[in-house]
Amino acid sequence: MRISTFFYTFKQGIRNIFRNKWFSLASIATIGACLFLFGMFYSIIVNFQHIVKTAEEGVSITVFFDEGIEDSRVEEIGNLIDKRPEVSKKVFVSADDAWNSFKDEYLGEYSDGFTENPLADSENFEIYLNDVSMQDSLVSYLESLDGIRQVNRSEVTANTLSGMNMLIGYVSVGIIAILLAVSVFLISNTVTIGISIRKEEINIMKYIGATDFFVRAPFVIEGILIGLIGSAIPIGIIYYLYSVVITYAAARFNMLSQLLNFLPVGDVFATLVPVTFGIGAGIGFLGSIATVRKHLRV
Amino acid sequence: MATRSRARRREMDIDENEIITMENVTKSYSSGAPALNGINLHINRGEFVFVVGDSGSGKSTLIKLLLRExxxxEGDIHVMGYDLVKIRHGKIPKFRRNLGVVFQDFRLLKDRNVYDNVAFAQRIAEVPTKEMKKNVPSILAMVGxxxxxxAKPRQLSGGEQQRVAMARxxxxxxxxxxxxxxxxxxxxxxxxxxxxLLEEINEQGTTVLVVTHNPEIVNEMKKRVITMKKGVIVSDVENGEYINED
Structure with missing residues (x-):
């Protein structure tokens, strides 16, 4: 292909956008609307998951040992716990650590009356999980080990978080399916309008002796550009809204800052921007190919 | 022996001179009688031919077959050495670039001006820009x-639009x-x-095939006239006249 042909094709693609400005606007609006919904939903989902994950990381199981257990057995149990896939972190709390912590938290200066450590038998492992839904299996395993007196766990929190995770999963699948169906419907409508506008033009090109590539290329360039513009607009809007919402939430619900732990804008957009532009360009590419393809066999 | 080889040479000369050949061509659509039924047509380089006939006689189908639309x-079609039955899809554009086509409804690109409409055909043929800038004004001058x-097509009269289509x-x-x-x-x-204008182009060596309903033009110009009826050629006469079916 000649360089002049390449530039001509590219120029035609850009000019096509302005030639059919209403069609272009309709396409940009359609793609923009779909990607706006996608972006909003993605931001909500990742934040929800982040909040749940943060809460999950705070849920721990405490393992107490039999009285008079030997240090070597404690070490063995520690090694066995480390090998479990559901464990993300394990902290050893000695009897002295437990007593100091208790003193600081509840007794203060009144602790002076104690000459011995009343929590002598309370050395333990604090175990943090990767996924709270695995709590039951880990507890069963721990209870089956020799040398373990008691396993404390937070059943209500674990069940709530586990249920929430499942709910998010189902809602995600449902909303994505609805969004996809709406997108396909809107885009196929826009493409149908595109076909009626372009049919005659494509026929003329083919009669004069244009190759399929020559006919297709400006439409494809036009489609990709429309897709990219249709992506940039919702990205900009979501960026603005997201910044406003997290700033507002941080200020308005200061008390809940531990619970409402939002992801920073950069973390969300590091994935959202390339994915949105990719989907936008992809929709534009496929839409234009589908529009032209039907009419190339002239 | 000498006579036979002379005859063979003459036959080959005739073949080489033929630019359009249709042999026993039949075209049927999914329902009804065939649009063309066993057509044989031979047109030489440089000829000017009228194809006439009523609606439904098969004229449009004939043009579509020659355009490889x-x-x-059934049958064989050869145009400018291309076998239009066996031609690959990718070769059709190259074939069409050697085949000018003009329609009743002009079929111009409405959002482009006269220059761009004509230049479009050159761009498709990947003619260098420098040459294109010479060729387009020259052909526009030729069609007046x-x-x-x-000007955009909508700013032109019907006759002017048709001349743009001819320039293209x-x-x-x-x-x-x-x-x-x-x-x-x-x-x-x-x-x-x-x-x-068509006659002038023909005099410069281009083979011209005109499908028309206009008896005055056909009768006045005294060219070869092929008359079609219900998918068959009913007459093919040099210096012919429009046969009125009524």
Whole structure:
């Protein structure tokens, strides 16, 4: 292909956008609307998951040992716990650590009356999980080990978080399916309008002796550009809204800052921007190919 | 022996001179009688041929077959050495660049001006820009539209639009010009201007095939006239006249 042909094709693609400005606007609006919904939903989902994950990381199981257990057995149990896939972190709390912590938290200066450590038998492992839904299996395993007196766990929190995770999963699948169906419907409508506008033009090109590539290329360039513009607009809007919402939430619900732990804008957009532009360009590419393809066999 | 080889040579000369050959061509659509039924047609380089006939006689199907928009149900078609039955899809554009085509409804790109409409055919043929800048004004001057190169199709009369379509069809110097009812939407004055232009192009060596309904033009120009009826050629006469079926 000649360089002049390449530039001509590219120029035609850009000019096509302005030639059919209403069609272009309709396409940009359609793609923009779909990607706006996608972006909003993605931001909500990742934040929800982040909040749940943060809460999950705070849920721990405490393992107490039999009285008079030997240090070597404690070490063995520690090694066995480390090998479990559901464990993300394990902290050893000695009897002295437990007593100091208790003193600081509840007794203060009144602790002076104690000459011995009343929590002598309370050395333990604090175990943090990767996924709270695995709590039951880990507890069963721990209870089956020799040398373990008691396993404390937070059943209500674990069940709530586990249920929430499942709910998010189902809602995600449902909303994505609805969004996809709406997108396909809107885009196929826009493409149908595109076909009626372009049919005659494509026929003329083919009669004069244009190759399929020559006919297709400006439409494809036009489609990709429309897709990219249709992506940039919702990205900009979501960026603005997201910044406003997290700033507002941080200020308005200061008390809940531990619970409402939002992801920073950069973390969300590091994935959202390339994915949105990719989907936008992809929709534009496929839409234009589908529009032209039907009419190339002239 | 000498006589036979002379005869063979003459036969080959005739074949080489033929630019359009249709042998036993039948075209049937999914329902009804065939649109073309066992057509045999031979047109030599440089000829000027009228194809006439009523609606439904098969003229449009004939043009579509010659443009390779359709393929025949049976038979062979050769145009400019291309076998239109066996031609690959990728070769069709190259074939069409050697075949100028003009339609009754002009089929111009409405959002482009006169210059761009004509230049479009050159761009498709990947003619270098420098040459294109010489060829387009030259062909526009030939069709009498040098002063209107910036005008959009809607700013032109029917006759002018048809001349733009002819300039576009001719700018790549095609061997054949197919004109499907080129005067169908024009008044008598513009119709004659277009026909005179076609005759001029023919005199410069281009083979011209015109499908028309206009008896005055056919009778006046005294060219080869092929008359079709219900998908068959009913007459093929040099210096012929329009046969009125009524």
């Amino acid at each position: 359709l393929t025949p149900t 539209l040098a002063g209107k190169y910036k 069809a001719l700018v790549n110097r095609p061997a054949i010009l197919l004109a499907d009812e080129p005067t169908g939407n024009l008044d008598p004055k513009n119709s004659w201007e277009i026909m005179n």
